[in-house]
Amino acid sequence: MQGLFLYGSGGHASVVADLVRANGQYAILGLIDDDPLLAGGERFGHRVLGDRHALTSERTDNLFLGIGDNHTRQRLSAQLAGWRFPTLIHPTAVIGENVSIGAGTAVMPFAVIEHGATIGEHCIINNGAVIGHGSRIGAYCHVSGKSALGGGVTLEPFVFVGMGAVVTPGVTVAKNCLLSAGSMTSRDIGEGATVVGNPGRPFFNRRGMG
Template sequence: MYLFGASGHGKVIAEIAELLKIKIQGFVDANTNIKTLLDYEVSHKIPENAKNIIISIGNNNTRKKIYETHTKYTYPILIHPNSNVSHRAQLDIGSVVMAGSTINSETKIGKHCIINTNASIDHDCIIEDFVHISPNAALAGSVYVSEGTHIGIGASVIQGLKIGKWATIGAGAVIIKDVPDYAVVVGNPARIIKFQQK
């Protein structure tokens, strides 16, 4: 397996793969100044023998662009052995679950999502593709998170809400009402401070 993205995020994903006894063939990164990471060789284009890839880049938009450009590869799911994932949860291709995270019953995680360290996603949540749930963020039951949204570190979302697509939830924000598409929200209770460009 190759990891696409030789960065700090890539280091964490590499160690999950190591714990799962998955052989890492190397990293891929466009930055030609990076030659090795964690003693693995860094290539600057995807090798011809590559079959399995994990996109090890934290930026949601970048992950989407890479996936849409490289659809012929197989994208495994990586789940840290010290996470707690319900056997009734569903995860789609390319998603990664970090150490200490909890995903509860009948939650659905889309393609190429990041469920970061100690994140908590309760029952019946729906997380669409290319979402990043940051460390220590907490989603109560039946929360819907639309494509490309980033839930910041330590943010909290009460039950039953909908977070729009490509929204940004600031660090530590407390979400008590629905968030529209492309909104940037911060604070307790969270308020919209701007809208990102579509």
């Protein structure tokens, strides 16, 4: 079993810690958190070693980002380039043939990723989410629990799919979009939109993106 540092000590990091235990390939050596007040304390059974300066490759080169925010994961992965970011898959997840899953991605309990799907780096595929066959999920996306993407869906980077949201087959969702919980998206969505309702209605930021 290899050692692993877990970056973060909040709620998402706690469920990643559960995922690490269930995965069975790694043992958490300690938590990394930028809050100096947490250093030396304990969170969900693991010691907070300190900020990123506490990382030492003498013990391991494995690091996982237990951070829920998509853009923060991207920033940290760039700042911490050179570390090895494992892919963590829960044993109850169902992974089809010819599926590609990027480094640093977490696949949570009972998620389903169907044949030929591609998942980018540092994504979160949360509890019970379904990724349809041939779908393409860009880097730094979060597909929340019980959401469902039909076959051939494309999510560009930094998309957040809320709990229970549905994206119908063949739809493309451009980067930086947010699909709210319970929404249904049945047509292509331009960059930076927030989609609410069923059927989904897209709203764009003040720049008029999309």
